[in-house]
Amino acid sequence: MATAVVARPVARPQPRARDEEVLVWPDLVFIEFIAAMVFTIAIFALSFLVNAPLLDQANSDVTPNPSKAPWYLLNLQELLLHMNGAMAGVIIPTIWLGIMAAFPYFDRDPEGQGVWFGTERSIKMTAVSAAVGVVGTWFLILWDSGRMAQIIKMWTGISGGDRFRFLENVRAIQTQLPWPDWAHHITYLPFNLKILDEGPGAGPTTFQHLDFVAWLVEQGIPIVAMVGLATTLIYVLWRIGWVVTRRDALIVLFSGFVGAYGVLTLSGTAFRGQGQLLQWPWDVKVSEGIPGQE
Amino acid sequence: MAVEQPAKPTFADRLYDRMFHNYVWKSIFRTGYPNTPRNQMLVIATNVFLHLHPTRLHRTHVKVTHTYCLGGLSFFMFLGLTVTGILLMFYYVPSVDRAYLDIQNIQTTVQFGQLMRNMHRWMAHAMVILVFLHMMRVFYTGAYKPPREFNWVVGVILLVLTFLLSFTGYLLPWDQLAFWAITVGTNIAGSAPVLGPKTRFWLLGGFEVGQNSLIRFYTLHVIGLPLIAAIFMAVHFWRIRRDGGLARPL
Numbered sequence: 198m199a200t201a202v203v204a205r206p207v208a209r210p211q212p213r214a215r216d217e218e219v220l221v222w223p224d225l226v227f228i229e230f231i232a233a234m235v236f237t238i239a240i241f242a243l244s245f246l247v248n249a250p251l252l253d254q255a256n257s258d259v260t261p262n263p264s265k266a267p268w269y270l271l272n273l274q275e276l277l278l279h280m281n282g283a284m285a286g287v288i289i290p291t292i293w294l295g296i297m298a299a300f301p302y303f304d305r306d307p308e309g310q311g312v313w314f315g316t317e318r319s320i321k322m323t324a325v326s327a328a329v330g331v332v333g334t335w336f337l338i339l340w341d342s343g344r345m346a347q348i349i350k351m352w353t354g355i356s357g358g359d360r361f362r363f364l365e366n367v368r369a370i371q372t373q374l375p376w377p378d379w380a381h382h383i384t385y386l387p388f389n390l391k392i393l394d395e396g397p398g399a400g401p402t403t404f405q406h407l408d409f410v411a412w413l414v415e416q417g418i419p420i421v422a423m424v425g426l427a428t429t430l431i432y433v434l435w436r437i438g439w440v441v442t443r444r445d446a447l448i449v450l451f452s453g454f455v456g457a458y459g460v461l462t463l464s465g466t467a468f469r470g471q472g473q474l475l476q477w478p479w480d481v482k483v484s485e486g487i488p489g490q491e
Numbered sequence: 492m493a494v495e496q497p498a499k500p501t502f503a504d505r506l507y508d509r510m511f512h513n514y515v516w517k518s519i520f521r522t523g524y525p526n527t528p529r530n531q532m533l534v535i536a537t538n539v540f541l542h543l544h545p546t547r548l549h550r551t552h553v554k555v556t557h558t559y560c561l562g563g564l565s566f567f568m569f570l571g572l573t574v575t576g577i578l579l580m581f582y583y584v585p586s587v588d589r590a591y592l593d594i595q596n597i598q599t600t601v602q603f604g605q606l607m608r609n610m611h612r613w614m615a616h617a618m619v620i621l622v623f624l625h626m627m628r629v630f631y632t633g634a635y636k637p638p639r640e641f642n643w644v645v646g647v648i649l650l651v652l653t654f655l656l657s658f659t660g661y662l663l664p665w666d667q668l669a670f671w672a673i674t675v676g677t678n679i680a681g682s683a684p685v686l687g688p689k690t691r692f693w694l695l696g697g698f699e700v701g702q703n704s705l706i707r708f709y710t711l712h713v714i715g716l717p718l719i720a721a722i723f724m725a726v727h728f729w730r731i732r733r734d735g736g737l738a739r740p741l
Binding site for chain 2: 217218219220221222223224225226228229232233236237240241243244245247248249250251252253254255256257259260261264265266267268269270273274277282283286287288294297298300301302304305306307308309310311312313314315323444447448451455485486
């Protein structure tokens, strides 16, 4: 009979690390309160000191030069200067957002969460990738805006002539590479396929002619630059043994993106003057677009 | 042997007693300051505003350098933008004839109008920056990993919604900055293959920025997008709790 009351082993719940826990009141809510107060005061102070901009009333007849989108879209506006519009403005950002959203489905290892830079060498990888993103993007911008050619000429005195036109900008390649005339007559399904189109300039889908060189400078080279740079970076860091896990690959990709994104935003915001020419920020002057006052 | 007498209550004591130990106050705040662990947990669990939080959390998560409060501050900016936005709505009419004059009016004749507009503007910029930094924080702490995969996706959606909220607000002052920024911005959207021109037309309600665009952007800015963002935020916060709070090393 006595056996009936012998305690059976009970599956115990995993012990919670109660010693490591603190109470939300007061330990968290006070920090939140202080953070909110600091920001409230900072925003108040900023708003007392700096007024929100208000220019002249909107006028569709008067176009300021340069006309710019809100600053957080100027990275796209900067990209637009270098490649096919649909690609820069819509396709690349959409694909990138998709890639970012897919991060957790690519890196499914729960290991290394909840701590800053959880893997070995991740700080080094972050720094290197961000630096490559920054330097690489500036290099591409300088090349495509003709500054690289200027710098080469300044330093070496070589002007290059027609054969080196490609150093001036990417689109110059279009005039340099031979492309048979007959190929221009082949039509293909265009990239800027327009259905549901209406309004001025609309019509049936405009078929484009096969022009490999145009495709190369507008889409090919930019794609190679972006995908190639990222892939090469991950590959190299993998070969030297830094990138080990998928998490590492993502750190490289994301840090490179942050670097490039920062440069594009900065360049589009501060370094683009009239006619979207690359200038020093202190040389940038905005023309109001009023005739006689440019 | 003299027995120690209790000190006579001071004026401050009596004032405190009057203010906080009365029938009305206690009907609102049922307990006094929660000074026992039990009451501190109860106040979190039973208060409608605070019960978003768990009652306790791991000590590493209250270190400011773990999160820099970025997610919470993004939400705080959203709340501040709602408050200042409502105040601005009192004076603003989304019509091409009035919008610009209304903004001028807000700045010059409305009490604290300039301040409200400034705060709305700077908080909007701050929110874009904070949301982006929050994304970076979550990435570099590996907080998107299982089981929080989908909450990261919700976060990406909220990032886009933040951009859209800011973008739709940009047109409303109806000055040259607004007009041409939206012209450039919607031209970018219009360059999309297949659906681009139609998307641009839907956004603007026409072929160029005008009255139709203003009313569309206004409606999206003050009700459409905030509602959608609020729904996604609710899901975002709810899932943080469901997934066991902030990510922690296994």
